Amino acid sequence: MLAYAIRRIVTGAIMLVVMSFVTFALFFASPIDPADFSCGKNCSEAQKKETAAALGYDDNFLDQWRDFAVGVVAGRDFPDDPELRKTAPETIAHCPAPCLGYSTERSSTVTGLIKETFPVSLSLAVAAFVLWMLGGILFGVLAALKRGTFIDRGVVGLSLVAYAFPTFFVGLLLYKFVAIQWELVPLPRYTPIAEGGVGGWLASLILPALTLAAFFMAAYVRMTRSYVIESFNEDYVRTARAKGLPERTVTFKHALRAALTPIVTMAGLDLAGLLGGAIITESVFNYPGLGKLAVLANSDFDLPTLVGLVLLLATFVIVANIIVDLLYAVIDPRVRLG
Amino acid sequence: MALKKPLAALAATALAATLAACGGGSSDDNDGGSSGGKPEKGGNAIFFVGPRTVEHWDPQRMYIGRDLNNAGRLFYRSLVAFPASNDPEEGTTPIPDLATDTGTTEDGGKTWQFTVRDDVKWEDGQPITCEDFKYGASRNFATDVIIGGPANYLFTYLDIPKGDDDLPAYKGPYSKKGQELFDKAVTCEGQTITYRFKKPWPDFPQSIASLRFMDPYRADLDKGDANNFVIISNGPYKLEGEWKEGTGGKFVRNENWDPSTDPIRKAYPDTWDFREGDTDEAIYEQLLSDSGDAQYAVTERRLPPALFDRKDEAGDRYTQVESPYVDYVVPNFNSPVFKDPNCREALKLATDKSAWIKAGGGEEYFKPAYSIVNPNVPGYTENPSFADIPDEGDIEGAKAALEKCPAPKPVKIKFTYSGGTPTSDKQASALKAGWDKAGFQTELDPLEDTYYAVIQKPDADFDVTWGGWGADWPSIGTVIPPLFDSRINLTGDSNGNDYGNYRGGPEVDKMIDDAYAEPDLDAAAEKWAAVDAKLGEDIAYIPLEITIFNFLHGSKVTGYANNVSVNGYADLAVLGVEN
Numbered sequence: 001m002l003a004y005a006i007r008r009i010v011t012g013a014i015m016l017v018v019m020s021f022v023t024f025a026l027f028f029a030s031p032i033d034p035a036d037f038s039c040g041k042n043c044s045e046a047q048k049k050e051t052a053a054a055l056g057y058d059d060n061f062l063d064q065w066r067d068f069a070v071g072v073v074a075g076r077d078f079p080d081d082p083e084l085r086k087t088a089p090e091t092i093a094h095c096p097a098p099c100l101g102y103s104t105e106r107s108s109t110v111t112g113l114i115k116e117t118f119p120v121s122l123s124l125a126v127a128a129f130v131l132w133m134l135g136g137i138l139f140g141v142l143a144a145l146k147r148g149t150f151i152d153r154g155v156v157g158l159s160l161v162a163y164a165f166p167t168f169f170v171g172l173l174l175y176k177f178v179a180i181q182w183e184l185v186p187l188p189r190y191t192p193i194a195e196g197g198v199g200g201w202l203a204s205l206i207l208p209a210l211t212l213a214a215f216f217m218a219a220y221v222r223m224t225r226s227y228v229i230e231s232f233n234e235d236y237v238r239t240a241r242a243k244g245l246p247e248r249t250v251t252f253k254h255a256l257r258a259a260l261t262p263i264v265t266m267a268g269l270d271l272a273g274l275l276g277g278a279i280i281t282e283s284v285f286n287y288p289g290l291g292k293l294a295v296l297a298n299s300d301f302d303l304p305t306l307v308g309l310v311l312l313l314a315t316f317v318i319v320a321n322i323i324v325d326l327l328y329a330v331i332d333p334r335v336r337l338g
Numbered sequence: 339m340a341l342k343k344p345l346a347a348l349a350a351t352a353l354a355a356t357l358a359a360c361g362g363g364s365s366d367d368n369d370g371g372s373s374g375g376k377p378e379k380g381g382n383a384i385f386f387v388g389p390r391t392v393e394h395w396d397p398q399r400m401y402i403g404r405d406l407n408n409a410g411r412l413f414y415r416s417l418v419a420f421p422a423s424n425d426p427e428e429g430t431t432p433i434p435d436l437a438t439d440t441g442t443t444e445d446g447g448k449t450w451q452f453t454v455r456d457d458v459k460w461e462d463g464q465p466i467t468c469e470d471f472k473y474g475a476s477r478n479f480a481t482d483v484i485i486g487g488p489a490n491y492l493f494t495y496l497d498i499p500k501g502d503d504d505l506p507a508y509k510g511p512y513s514k515k516g517q518e519l520f521d522k523a524v525t526c527e528g529q530t531i532t533y534r535f536k537k538p539w540p541d542f543p544q545s546i547a548s549l550r551f552m553d554p555y556r557a558d559l560d561k562g563d564a565n566n567f568v569i570i571s572n573g574p575y576k577l578e579g580e581w582k583e584g585t586g587g588k589f590v591r592n593e594n595w596d597p598s599t600d601p602i603r604k605a606y607p608d609t610w611d612f613r614e615g616d617t618d619e620a621i622y623e624q625l626l627s628d629s630g631d632a633q634y635a636v637t638e639r640r641l642p643p644a645l646f647d648r649k650d651e652a653g654d655r656y657t658q659v660e661s662p663y664v665d666y667v668v669p670n671f672n673s674p675v676f677k678d679p680n681c682r683e684a685l686k687l688a689t690d691k692s693a694w695i696k697a698g699g700g701e702e703y704f705k706p707a708y709s710i711v712n713p714n715v716p717g718y719t720e721n722p723s724f725a726d727i728p729d730e731g732d733i734e735g736a737k738a739a740l741e742k743c744p745a746p747k748p749v750k751i752k753f754t755y756s757g758g759t760p761t762s763d764k765q766a767s768a769l770k771a772g773w774d775k776a777g778f779q780t781e782l783d784p785l786e787d788t789y790y791a792v793i794q795k796p797d798a799d800f801d802v803t804w805g806g807w808g809a810d811w812p813s814i815g816t817v818i819p820p821l822f823d824s825r826i827n828l829t830g831d832s833n834g835n836d837y838g839n840y841r842g843g844p845e846v847d848k849m850i851d852d853a854y855a856e857p858d859l860d861a862a863a864e865k866w867a868a869v870d871a872k873l874g875e876d877i878a879y880i881p882l883e884i885t886i887f888n889f890l891h892g893s894k895v896t897g898y899a900n901n902v903s904v905n906g907y908a909d910l911a912v913l914g915v916e917n
Contacts, residue, residue: 031791040401040486042810042820045829046504047481047490054482078563079482088512091483091562104485105393106583107566116582176623187630286615288584296391296584 005326012318019314021065023307028061034301038104054079055104057303068307071099078102078109100311101304105297110308113293117277118312120190120289124212124281125274127205131213132220133267139217140224141256147229155221163218171211171284179207188285208285212278216270223266227259234258265324272320276313377897377914383607384892385910386621386637387614391583395567397553398477399487403662403808403905404638406550411603411910412589412610413571416553417441417452417471417531418543419602420903422912426714429902430812432547433601436466436554436572440543446857447540454529459594460556461571468526470554473511475524475533478551480510483562488551488810495535495542497523512562540857541813548811571595574605586614606897606914618642625890626651633892634915636908641888643699643761652890657898659906660714661885662808664707667753667769668838668879673801675751676838680742682877684749685802688736690772691882692729697764704883709870711817712884714902715809717863723874724881736776748779754793754800757784793837796828803837805879814866815854822878823850840878 027034035052036043043051052058056067056079067076075097077085085092093109095102100110143155162170178184191204231237232255240254241247277291286292290309297305385408394400397414410419418432418440432440437452458466478489479498493506498519501507508516525532533542546552556570567581574597575589589610597605618639624632626648641649641656649656669676669685676682695704706729708720743749751773755766763784770780783800785792793803810816819826820834824841827834842850849872853865873879887906891898894916901909 031788033791036790038485040488041835042401042488042490044490044493044504044826044834045832050481050503050505051485054485081482084482084512087514088562090560091512091564093564104563107563172619175620180623180627180629183629187624284617284620286584286617286620288582288615292584292615 001326005322008322008325012315012322015318016311016314017069020068020307020311023310024061024065024068024303027303027306032301033057034303037301056080068101071095071097071101073097075099076102078104100308103297103302103305105300105302106305110304113305114290114308114312117288117290117293118275119192120287121275121277121282121291123190123201123205124208124278124287124289125271127202127209128212128216128274128278129267129271131209132216135213135217136220137224137256137263139221141228141251143221143225144228144232145251147225152225156225159218159221161218162214163222165214167211167215167278167280168284170214171208171281174207174211175284188287190287190289208278208281208287211284212274212281220263220267223263224259227262228255231255231258261328264327268320268324268327269317272316273313275316276309375896377604377606377912378917379606379608379914380917381607381894381915382609382611382634383895383910383913383915384611384613384631384635386616386625386635386639387586387612388621388637388639389615389617391614392567392581394486395569395581396484396487396565397550397555398474398484398489399566400550401486401488404907406548407904407907408612408910409550409569411573411904412575412605413569413573413577413592414550414553415458415572415600416546416550417454418547420547421602422604422899422901422909423903424899424901426902430544430716432543435600435602443540443542445538447538447542448535450533450535450539450542452531454531455599456529457596458572458599459596461576461592461594463594464556466554466572468529468531470556471531471552472524472526473557473560474553474555475551476508476511476520477555477560478510479506479508479520480512480562481505482509483512484510485563488549491545491549491810492551495537495539497534497536511557511560538855538857540859540862541811541815544811544813574600574603575610578609582614584615586612588612603911604897604914606912610910619645622890625655625892628652628655628893633894636891636895636898636910636913637889638907639889641890643703646699646702646888649888649890655890655893655895657889657891657900658702659887659889659900660705660712661887662712662714662905663806663885664710664712664808665704665804665806665882665885666707666710666879667802667804667882668840669877670798670801670803670838671841671878672796672839673751675743675745675749675801678744679877680739681745681749684736684739684743684776685751685773685778686723686736686877686880687727687732687739688773688776688778689727689769689880689882690729690731693768693772694765695729695883697768698761698883702888703886705886707881707884709881710807710821710873710879711814711866711870712808714812715814715817716812716859717814717867719867719870721870721874721881723871723877731772731776733772733775740777748777750779750781751801752781752783752799753802754783754785754789754798755804756786756789758786794832794834796831796833796839805835805837806885807835813859814863814870818866818869818873819850819854822873823847838878840873840876842872842876842878846872846876 035048035057039048039051056064076095076099078093093102095109102109106113139155143152146152179187185206188207189204191200193201237254240250277289277294279291279294282289282291283295294309392405400406415436417437419435420429421433423429434440436455436458438455441450441452443450454468460466477484478492498506498508508520523534559570569577571592574592574595576592578588578590581587619642621637621639622641622645669682691706698704708724711718757763766782770782773780792798807821822836822840824836827836833839849869853862853869856862856865896914897912899909899912900906
């Protein structure tokens with residue numbers, strides 16, 4: 001198991017290197033000149049050249065990628081100008097390793113930006129995750145147990161409706177009616193625990209977490225229902241029933257446990273994706289998380305931030321994959337890792 | 339200022355220029371407001387910044403009109419500023435702010451002198467000195483650190499020679515290369531600062547009042563790019579804590595601001611909470627319901643078209659003013675079709691600006707334009723080449739002109755425009771319909787993020803394209819040359835802002851130079867109008883419309899005014915909120 005884990009970690013690291021390289025290559029394949037964005041509108045060609053040089057965009061992408069990779073390992077200074085370091089050291093920003101770059105659009109190191117925004121996305125993802133896993137599995141099992149009944153059809157029908165609505169629509173609907181018109185909850189504005197305590201933090205998460213959870217919960221209800229029904233038809237469940245085990249034990253210990261394997265796989269990947277930022281939900285509710293940062297960085301062609309976010313998200317997905325694979329062995333005794 | 343619709347948050351666009359409020363709650367009264375009664379001290383005001391985040395709070399890097407206005411009303415002062423007024427003349431005539439007068443020149447604008455008041459302070463209590471102004475000006479030249487601002491104006495005028503890189507030989511206060519050149523061009527004697535220019539800059543005070551590139555700055559607190567969102571206040575408010583991009587920041591009273599030194603800023607509210615990042619829908623749902631904090635709020639975001647039908651719910655909290663922008667189309671002088679003046683004439687006559695306006699939302703959103711110059715910029719006159727054409731176009735006249743166009747019939751043209759939204763596609767289709775009626779066969783080419791990258795290439799494959807612009811300060815000199823002076827726009831790789839690759843030649847170049855050199859501002863305005871007329875004759879552009887701003891504000895806002903001095907936005911200098 002240890003050897004397997006190490007192999008997966010090494011493969012994951014290689015994937016991250018490839019991801020960073022591909023992101024740089026894609027960025028430079030675009031016809032848009034990032035220096036134009038920074039330089040402003042009344043910029044002469046000479047100014048654009050100067051801006052490109054100052055931001056390092058005048059190097060070819062291989063050199064830029066190399067500098068980036070060196071920064072991840074050893075840290076970097078921005079701007080990396082030896083002369084400026086002598087004459088005006090106060091204008092140099094040092095980015096310690098692992099340095100993911102410096103965003104001149106946001107005047108901050110990318111790691112600093114991630115540190116600021118990650119807690120928001122983490123809070124939102126975890127709150128939504130708890131809601132959708134609890135609701136999804138409970139209602140899924142209920143639908144499976146009441147298969148073919150009005151309850152089953154009601155649960156499945158409602159989940160279909162929730163799944164069909166786009167996230168931004170649900171978000172805006174909740175925002176407009178629940179928060180503004182009916183004033184049932186305070187206007188959603190992210191409140192860190194340090195500012196509002198646990199209560200304030202939870203209250204600030206209600207609407208965005210509900211919005212996210214509604215979408216995921218719908219999928220998990222249907223998935224859980226289908227896997228549990230499938231498990232009910234398995235030989236080992238029949239055997240368990242034949243042994244005279246109570247129905248509750250058959251359902252939760254045998255059928256649900258088998259059904260959990262694919263659900264955990266999905267949940268791990270979904271959670272990892274959300275940790276990298278819920279772009280639409282964060283935008284609708286103006287939550288300053290990684291998703292919102294990605295939108296801003298994308299809109300002003302902020303390469304360092306985009307690369308940092310891509311790598312962070314890739315790391316989450318790779319790590320989640322490894323954890324899920326390792327969890328298989330725990331959940332399903334038939335799985336042996338080697 | 340270019341109006342880059344899809345890249346609005348990205349491409350720096352300055353606002354300046356002037357405009358007149360045309361309805362709603364705008365007011366001519368500096369002291370009183372049109373809604374909510376007379377403002378009084380106290381209360382907490384809110385400014386919804388919206389999804390377009392602040393790019394810079396560094397005065398030398400700021401170039402977005404909203405931010406220039408708000409900063410100038412709340413925490414940055416300069417030598418001169420525009421008074422809080424909606425009178426087109428008064429509101430665009432600088433008055434002394436940190437200086438003792440509006441500046442003096444004895445050589446027609448080639449040398450300007452200002453004396454800094456000796457009773458004004460920074461937020462930490464340090465006096466504001468002449469050297470602070472000199473240092474602020476010097477930062478414009480550090481193009482490797484201070485990126486994004488309107489420094490180009492200073493490069494054009496300040497008496498500093500160019501280096502091998504086609505940029506000024508002075509490289510700013512960080513590297514100090516060429517420092518002696520700057521020290522010669524800008525000098526301090528006591529509290530009196532002198533700026534020496536290569537050529538006359540008669541409207542230099544207007545540029546100071548509109549932009550912030552000549553604001554003072556503290557050398558001892560300068561950390562270059564790291565100071566991008568740091569505010570070193572000398573106005574009535576200072577930032578509490580840090581500015582957080584995407585969230586905003588809160589401004590509280592600056593104890594070191596002395597109201598007796600400030601003729602402009604009333605500073606009524608105790609605090610200003612700038613909330614950044616909300617969507618337009620979220621902002622306007624709050625303002626329409628007029629509940630909670632939104633009762634104390636103002637915004638610069640326009641009422642979204644989807645909510646426009648509900649504007650009556652807001653009563654006198656709804657205001658409508660003309661923006662300082664003009665939208666236009668340009669024929670590409672490098673295209674085989676529009677090299678020919680008859681083909682351009684046909685395009686001009688066939689352009690149906692009424693249909694464009696209707697497709698864009700109608701007269702509540704746009705007003706027909708008859709020049710590239712906004713009507714409220716001093717010296718504006720309707721361009722004779724466009725004044726007599728019906729807004730619907732003159733299809734018969736266009737057909738006749740097209741007969742003389744040597745291109746094979748039907749004349750195939752490609753209209754490259756800034757697309758990506760249903761509205762922009764509808765507007766493009768509306769223009770196409772008019773052009774096609776006259777005998778063109780128009781191919782629509784909507785582009786999104788790559789729009790400017792494509793149309794700024796001199797060899798780009800399009801025949802007509804779209805543009806938007808507003809003056810950087812109340813002068814036609816900040817409209818025509820940035821858009822049509824081929825000497826500053828056309829280089830081998832780029833056409834700059836001259837998307838149609840128009841070359842005026844020696845005649846137009848001389849007219850531009852004469853207008854620039856005219857020390858009398860009224861006479862200069864006439865000369866600029868003549869240049870505009872010539873551009874019309876050449877059909878260098880075809881004006882479409884002037885965007886109209888539609889705003890809502892909260893019911894507990896007092897003294898609300900969309901003043902001409904802040905381009906029609908809410909004037910935060912005179913606005914209050916109920917306690």
